[in-house]
Amino acid sequence: MKDAAVPASPTAYADAVDTALAAAGAYYADGATALGDDEYDALLRAIEAYERVHPEQVRPDSPTGKVAGGAAVGDVPHSVPMLSLDNAFSAEELAAWAAGLERRLGRPVRGWCVEPKLDGLDVAALYRAGRLVQLVTRSDGLAGEDITHAADAVLGLPERLAEPLDVELRGEVLLTQEQFERANELRTAHGATPFANPRNGAAGTLRAKDRAYRVELTFFGYGAVGPQALDHTELLELLARWGANTAASTAARPVRRAELSEVQQRIEEIAALRATLPFGIDGIVVKADAAGDQEQAGSGSRAPRWAIAYKLPAVHQVTRLLEVEWNVGRTGVIAPRAVLEPVVVDGVTVTYATLHNPADITRRDLMIGDRVFVHRAGDVIPRVEAPLVAERTGAEQPIVFPATCPRCGDAIDTSQQRWRCVRGRGCQAVASIRYAAGRDQLDIEGLGGTRAVQLVEAGLVADLADLFTLTREQLLTLERMGDTSADNLIAAIEAARSRPLNRVFCALGVRGTGRTMSRRIAAHFGSMAAIRAADAATLATVDGIGAEKAQLIVTELAELAPVLERLLAQQVGTAVTEPTAPAPATADPADGTSGQAAAGPLSGQAVVVTGSMTGALAELSRNEMNELVERAGGKASSSVSKRTTLLVAGEKAGSKRAKAEELGITIVTPEEFAALVAAHLL
Numbered sequence: 001m002k003d004a005a006v007p008a009s010p011t012a013y014a015d016a017v018d019t020a021l022a023a024a025g026a027y028y029a030d031g032a033t034a035l036g037d038d039e040y041d042a043l044l045r046a047i048e049a050y051e052r053v054h055p056e057q058v059r060p061d062s063p064t065g066k067v068a069g070g071a072a073v074g075d076v077p078h079s080v081p082m083l084s085l086d087n088a089f090s091a092e093e094l095a096a097w098a099a100g101l102e103r104r105l106g107r108p109v110r111g112w113c114v115e116p117k118l119d120g121l122d123v124a125a126l127y128r129a130g131r132l133v134q135l136v137t138r139s140d141g142l143a144g145e146d147i148t149h150a151a152d153a154v155l156g157l158p159e160r161l162a163e164p165l166d167v168e169l170r171g172e173v174l175l176t177q178e179q180f181e182r183a184n185e186l187r188t189a190h191g192a193t194p195f196a197n198p199r200n201g202a203a204g205t206l207r208a209k210d211r212a213y214r215v216e217l218t219f220f221g222y223g224a225v226g227p228q229a230l231d232h233t234e235l236l237e238l239l240a241r242w243g244a245n246t247a248a249s250t251a252a253r254p255v256r257r258a259e260l261s262e263v264q265q266r267i268e269e270i271a272a273l274r275a276t277l278p279f280g281i282d283g284i285v286v287k288a289d290a291a292g293d294q295e296q297a298g299s300g301s302r303a304p305r306w307a308i309a310y311k312l313p314a315v316h317q318v319t320r321l322l323e324v325e326w327n328v329g330r331t332g333v334i335a336p337r338a339v340l341e342p343v344v345v346d347g348v349t350v351t352y353a354t355l356h357n358p359a360d361i362t363r364r365d366l367m368i369g370d371r372v373f374v375h376r377a378g379d380v381i382p383r384v385e386a387p388l389v390a391e392r393t394g395a396e397q398p399i400v401f402p403a404t405c406p407r408c409g410d411a412i413d414t415s416q417q418r419w420r421c422v423r424g425r426g427c428q429a430v431a432s433i434r435y436a437a438g439r440d441q442l443d444i445e446g447l448g449g450t451r452a453v454q455l456v457e458a459g460l461v462a463d464l465a466d467l468f469t470l471t472r473e474q475l476l477t478l479e480r481m482g483d484t485s486a487d488n489l490i491a492a493i494e495a496a497r498s499r500p501l502n503r504v505f506c507a508l509g510v511r512g513t514g515r516t517m518s519r520r521i522a523a524h525f526g527s528m529a530a531i532r533a534a535d536a537a538t539l540a541t542v543d544g545i546g547a548e549k550a551q552l553i554v555t556e557l558a559e560l561a562p563v564l565e566r567l568l569a570q571q572v573g574t575a576v577t578e579p580t581a582p583a584p585a586t587a588d589p590a591d592g593t594s595g596q597a598a599a600g601p602l603s604g605q606a607v608v609v610t611g612s613m614t615g616a617l618a619e620l621s622r623n624e625m626n627e628l629v630e631r632a633g634g635k636a637s638s639s640v641s642k643r644t645t646l647l648v649a650g651e652k653a654g655s656k657r658a659k660a661e662e663l664g665i666t667i668v669t670p671e672e673f674a675a676l677v678a679a680h681l682l
């Protein structure tokens with residue numbers, strides 16, 4: 001959790017209260033607050049600390065001790081107050097709270113329920129004879145706003161219950177990530193400003209009336225007023241039987257646990273699942289499960305005493321979009337990437353974020369210079385959610401889309417959402433051959449311009465090593481290639497065979513190794529064989545190579561192994577090295593592929609793929625799926641075992657799915673998986 005300084009004076013206290021009230025006001029309306037949740041929580045704790053020491057100065061409008069900080073109001077009185085939750089920020093705070101509760105009860109708690117804290121808005125849904133008649137927001141907990149008009153767009157909230165009951169369901173309404181994306185697509189298409197993040201979007205959507213478009217939301221039930229007192233886990237089952245959606249339908253399903261140590265374990269499990277869930281959670285709720293325990297513990301004015309929210313670090317922060325880069329992947333996919341003013345999200349500094357594709361930018365109505373919400377959870381590559389349009393100054397600039405392939409300069413196929421260089425895989429081949437033939441690398445005259453394109457298109461050359469086996473006869477089959485040109489080119493290639501190691505290494509176009517670095521590496525290792533044999537730790541001993549870059553180089557060299565074998569067989573790169581000379585520090589041209597960290601979204605995951613793939617993965621063979629897993633940092637395996645951490649289950653997934661379910665392994669659909677590894681799709 002972040003810390004905020006405790007106000008040092010009455011003026012500072014007043015400022016802090018004003019800031020918190022303004023933020024809460026914006027947060028509970030559909031306007032976006034510029035404070036991260038953790039900043040708001042820290043501010044509130046600082047205000048509380050001040051008020052403890054100066055009780056006589058507590059302002060009547062202070063947000064402390066109130067549901068929603070007192071910021072939200074409504075005019076439909078609630079049958080029973082809708083309370084907030086107290087927070088715990090560590091295992092120690094959770095244990096202290098549990099001990100306090102047991103002291104109050106005078107006996108151990110009879111079981112805990114552990115469930116996700118869904119990041120949306122609390123609502124009450126009134127049913128008469130099993131029919132939904134009114135939907136109301138929590139607001140300040142005593143009275144809410146009537147939002148019945150929005151009810152039919154809320155999936156998982158039945159219009160009719162399975163039984164004709166008079167009852168009130170309570171739960172959270174949110175936008176799943178997919179619903180959020182869809183909402184912004186609709187909004188920008190209708191000339192409205194995008195929602196800055198899913199929570200904002202849920203608040204805005206529930207309030208809005210008479211929209212020309214329909215935004216769907218999702219309900220998760222976790223409470224009811226009316227039925228006899230039930231244990232919480234029983235109540236959840238009952239809600240599902242009535243037809244309401246509950247978190248039991250998700251990988252983060254609520255579970256009952258006897259011991260606090262097991263509670264902590266489930267908290268960690270749900271926290272680890274966070275990045276793969278298709279909706280946002282901002283914590284984990286721990287509740288005394290037994291109806292009797294809840295009744296005896298009772299509630300305070302702001303929160304029940306029998307439940308607590310274990311807060312997870314905020315995954316959203318606000319920062320500035322500085323620039324958009326366009327990178328071309330190995331198969332010619334042209335992907336935009338956001339360059340951000342560095343911001344710390346969950347302990348990690350984020351400077352780049354994925355934008356997926358050009359349509360994504362249009363859908364989010366992004367501009368250079370915008371203040372944007374950035375999302376980062378787990379090891380998933382950070383993404384830009386949307387801009388805070390209300391904070392625009394007028395100085396923002398439109399994002400310019402490339403008119404031609406940023407790597408090879410050829411045309412772009414824009415018929416699909418994901419733009420692609422018309423050359424496809426050939427884009428990389430052409431660009432890498434041109435780069436390898438450049439003056440500072442192998443210096444092969446006659447391979448610039450259209451020759452490289454011709455060679456690749458004729459299927460004669462796919463990579464650098466192919467150059468060295470080209471024959472005169474093959475060259476002569478090319479258009480506009482006469483005897484003299486063919487001889488010259490063969491001679492130029494022949495001369496390149498004896499280029500020193502540093503130049504051959506540089507010609508490989510390994511990311512992050514331009515001329516200077518290639519010279520250092522060549523001087524340090526002396527031969528291509530020694531470079532290839534080096535592990536990351538050894539590479540990191542070379543001046544200027546950090547641990548992360550070393551790992552990247554090792555990974556790329558492993559990918560280049562077949563090319564290296566063939567180069568070696570052709571005696572390329574066996575000459576001695578040029579002396580290490582102080583070289584001008586020019587930017588490395590690199591090969592244009594995106595500079596993601598070696599650790600991908602699947603790092604540490606053991607993944608099994610089963611069933612037939614659909615959506616973006618439909619065309620991939622099992623082998624290509626496994627490659628994808630590995631590209632994204634995971635380990636691919638063909639059978640489900642205790643070590644498996646993730647199962648991608650397509651249609652007709654049979655025994656593997658059953659086994660994974662038995663072992664409690666996280667199961668995702670091909671679509672969810674595609675989203676998770678989007679940045680690694682070719």
Ligand SMILES: NC(=O)c1ccc[n+]([C@@H]2O[C@H](COP(=O)([O-])OP(=O)(O)OC[C@H]3O[C@@H](n4cnc5c(N)ncnc54)[C@H](O)[C@@H]3O)[C@@H](O)[C@H]2O)c1
Pocket residue numbers: 023024027028033034035036037038040041067068069083084085115116117118119120121122123138172222285309
């Ligand atoms: N960023 C900002 O400027 C800003 C401003 C105001 C509030 N906030 C955020 O909101 C929090 C306080 O808001 P709050 O009082 O509305 O609620 P809360 O998020 O602290 O917790 C209570 C709410 O959790 C929800 N909830 C989700 N899953 C639940 C489950 N399984 N069981 C029971 N309840 C569940 C319910 O809506 C309930 O009302 C702050 O801690 C802060 O993070 C942020």
Ligand SMILES: [Zn+2]
Pocket residue numbers: 328332405406407408409410421422423427428
């Ligand atoms: Zn191209």
